[in-house]
Amino acid sequence: MNVKNTDAKPELIIEAGRAERQYWQDLWRYRELFYFLAWRDILVRYKQTAIGIAWALIRPFLTMVVFTVVFGNLAKLPSEGVPYPILVFSAMLPWQFFANALSECSNSLIGNANLISKVYFPRLIVPVSAIVVSFVDFMISGIILLGLMAWYNYVPSWRILMLPVFVAIAFAASIGAGLLFASLNVKYRDFRFIVPFITQIGLYISPVGFSSNIVPEQYRLLYSLNPMVGVIDGFRWSILGGDAKLYLPGFALSLGLVLLLLVVGIVYFRKVEKTFADVI
Numbered sequence: 001m002n003v004k005n006t007d008a009k010p011e012l013i014i015e016a017g018r019a020e021r022q023y024w025q026d027l028w029r030y031r032e033l034f035y036f037l038a039w040r041d042i043l044v045r046y047k048q049t050a051i052g053i054a055w056a057l058i059r060p061f062l063t064m065v066v067f068t069v070v071f072g073n074l075a076k077l078p079s080e081g082v083p084y085p086i087l088v089f090s091a092m093l094p095w096q097f098f099a100n101a102l103s104e105c106s107n108s109l110i111g112n113a114n115l116i117s118k119v120y121f122p123r124l125i126v127p128v129s130a131i132v133v134s135f136v137d138f139m140i141s142g143i144i145l146l147g148l149m150a151w152y153n154y155v156p157s158w159r160i161l162m163l164p165v166f167v168a169i170a171f172a173a174s175i176g177a178g179l180l181f182a183s184l185n186v187k188y189r190d191f192r193f194i195v196p197f198i199t200q201i202g203l204y205i206s207p208v209g210f211s212s213n214i215v216p217e218q219y220r221l222l223y224s225l226n227p228m229v230g231v232i233d234g235f236r237w238s239i240l241g242g243d244a245k246l247y248l249p250g251f252a253l254s255l256g257l258v259l260l261l262l263v264v265g266i267v268y269f270r271k272v273e274k275t276f277a278d279v280i
Contacts, residue, residue, distance in 0.1 A: 064088045078214065097170055176264065
C-alpha cells in the first residue's frame with residue numbers, strides 16, 4: 001500500500017535570469033510592502049510636531065507670500081491677467097512636489113538601509129513610495145489654491161480638465177530625477193549636500209515667482225532646457241486659462257527631457273540595484 005507524503009515541501013526552482021524576467025511582476029507581488037512603506041512615511045513625516053500636517057500648507061503659503069511681494073508688488077512683473085498670488089501658487093504646486101520628491105527620494109535608500117541589506121524585494125519600491133508621500137503633500141497644498149480662487153472669485157476655464165496630464169508629467173520628472181539621485185546617493189554620499197543645493201537654486205531659475213513669458217523670445221528655447229519649465233507652464237496654462245499661453249516648442253523640449261530623464265533614471269537604477277545591499 002502506497003501512502004502519499006502530504007508533508008512534502010514545494011519544489012524550489014533556481015533558474016538563471018529568472019529574477020530579472022520576473023522583476024516587474026515582483027513589483028505587483030510586493031505591493032503590500034509598497035503600501036506599508038508609503039503609509040509609514042506619511043505617519044512619521046510630521047510626528048511629534050506641534051502643528052503636524054499643517055506644515056504642508058504653511059511652507060508653500062509663506063513662499064507664495066514672499067514671491068508675491070518681491071516679484072508682484074516690488075518688481076511689478078506681469079501676472080497674465082490673474083491675481084499674482086494665484087499665478088505664483090499655480091507654479092508653486094508642481095515645484096514643491098518635485099523638490100520634496102527629489103529630497104525624500106534621494107535619501108530613501110539610505111533611510112531603509114537595514115531593510116535593503118537583509119530582505120529581497122524590488123528596490124524600486126522604496127524611492128517610489130517616497131514620491132507618493134510627497135504627492136500627498138501636493139494634494140494637501142492644493143487646498144491653498146482652492147482658497148485663493150475662492151478669495152479672488154476666480155473661476156478656471158475648461159483647461160483645468162487637462163491638469164491631470166501635467167500632474168502625470170510632474171510625476172515622471174520626479175521619478176526620473178529621484179531614482180537617479182537615489183542611486184548615486186548610495187555610493188556617493190556627497191549628494192546629500194548636492195540635492196538641497198539643486199532644489200534651492202532651481203526654485204529661482206524656474207518660473208515659480210514669475211511668468212516664463214518675460215524671458216526674451218530668443219532665449220525661450222534655451223530656458224526650456226530646464227525640464228520643470230514645461231511642467232510649470234503646463235500647470236499655469238491649465239489653471240489660469242485666459243491670457244496664459246503655452247510655448248509649444250519649449251514645452252515639447254521640456255517634455256522630451258522629462259521622458260529622457262525618466263528612462264535614464266530607471267535604467268541606471270536597475271543597473272546598480274544589485275550593488276545596493278553591499279555598498280549601503
